[in-house]
Amino acid sequence: MTEFSLDPRLAEDSVGIAQLNLCIVRLRNDARFPWCVLVPMRPLISELFELSDADQTQLIHETARVAKVLDGIYSPHKVNIGALGNHVAQFHMHVIARRSGDAAWPGPVWGAGQRIGYSGEELMRNAQLIAARLR
Amino acid sequence: MTEFSLDPRLAEDSVGIAQLNLCIVRLRNDARFPWCVLVPMRPLISELFELSDADQTQLIHETARVAKVLDGIYSPHKVNIGALGNHVAQFHMHVIARRSGDAAWPGPVWGAGQRIGYSGEELMRNAQLIAARLR
Numbered sequence: 123m124t125e126f127s128l129d130p131r132l133a134e135d136s137v138g139i140a141q142l143n144l145c146i147v148r149l150r151n152d153a154r155f156p157w158c159v160l161v162p163m164r165p166l167i168s169e170l171f172e173l174s175d176a177d178q179t180q181l182i183h184e185t186a187r188v189a190k191v192l193d194g195i196y197s198p199h200k201v202n203i204g205a206l207g208n209h210v211a212q213f214h215m216h217v218i219a220r221r222s223g224d225a226a227w228p229g230p231v232w233g234a235g236q237r238i239g240y241s242g243e244e245l246m247r248n249a250q251l252i253a254a255r256l257r
Numbered sequence: 258m259t260e261f262s263l264d265p266r267l268a269e270d271s272v273g274i275a276q277l278n279l280c281i282v283r284l285r286n287d288a289r290f291p292w293c294v295l296v297p298m299r300p301l302i303s304e305l306f307e308l309s310d311a312d313q314t315q316l317i318h319e320t321a322r323v324a325k326v327l328d329g330i331y332s333p334h335k336v337n338i339g340a341l342g343n344h345v346a347q348f349h350m351h352v353i354a355r356r357s358g359d360a361a362w363p364g365p366v367w368g369a370g371q372r373i374g375y376s377g378e379e380l381m382r383n384a385q386l387i388a389a390r391l392r
Contacts (some may be wrong), residue, residue, distance in 0.1 A: 124319055126279065152297050153313065168322065168324075168335070169324065169328065169335075169336055170317070170321045170324055170336070170338060171322075171325040171328070172320040173321075175318065178314075178317045178318060178321055179314045179317065179318075180316065181317065182305070182313045182316065182317035183310065183313060183314075185305065185307045186306040186313055187306075187310075189305055189306050190304075190306040191318065193306070195305065198347075199343075200303070200304075200341070200342050201304055201305070202339070202340070202341045202343070202352075203305060203339065203340050203343070204337070204339030204340070204365075205337070205338050205339070206335070206337045206338075206339070206365060207335050208334075208335050208337070208355060208362065208364075209336070209363055211335075220341075220343060223343070226343055227343065228343035229343075229368040230339075230341060230365045230367045230368060232364065232365045233364040234363060235361075243258035
């Protein structure tokens with residue numbers, strides 16, 4: 123039986139902050155945007171419709187939960203969610219707190235400019251802040 | 258009581274093709290990408306987490322259903338889904354069939370270049386094709 127393992131390209135440039143019932147949650151190390159990525163712990167899934175109905179339900183509830191946490195912490199103008207997978211096929215859902223005037227506003231964050239890493243302290247602080255509210 | 262009405266900016270440049278239990282489905286008139294937009298028929302919703310749990314569940318199942326229909330018709334390399342709302346606050350979910358080498362590949366479609374309308378016949382043909390499979 124094939125087991126779930128996180129695609130190394132999704133692990134890159136992000137840190138693990140929580141494990142929910144279906145998804146692992148990672149914080150992308152990009153100081154320009156508060157940006158989480160949820161990855162369902164199921165092997166060989168690249169499209170939403172390949173998840174079972176029950177997993178789809180769990181996914182959307184976990185996505186909404188992360189979105190609400192980011193909204194609560196960062197008071198963004200808008201939360202963006204998206205599952206593209208044009209670069210990395212393993213299914214993953216982005217949840218990004220968008221501020222009017224941020225580095226990509228009002229366009230999408232994907233493919234916009236270059237990532238700017240947090241300082242080590244800021245990365246830890248944001249990761250802990252989000253993780254605490256997801257508990 | 259406030260009633261649902263479709264934001265005119267979402268109605269623009271698209272045609273209605275189906276009404277599911279929660280969402281209306283529209284086909285964007287952009288011949289570059291097979292691109293549907295789902296709008297939950299609920300007033301005053303701009304964020305996913307403002308929908309009830311039951312509506313979130315319905316939304317993801319309807320999103321997956323549309324994604325699977327587009328996948329079946331167009332055999333894309335990848336289906337992209339996303340709810341951004343940076344321009345139009347009314348909650349809406351995009352479902353786009355992406356072909357490797359299409360006009361925005363591998364980037365996101367949002368904000369990429371200019372819309373290219375279908376011919377009237379091609380618009381009708383694609384709308385009917387998708388609508389028939391959603392029935």
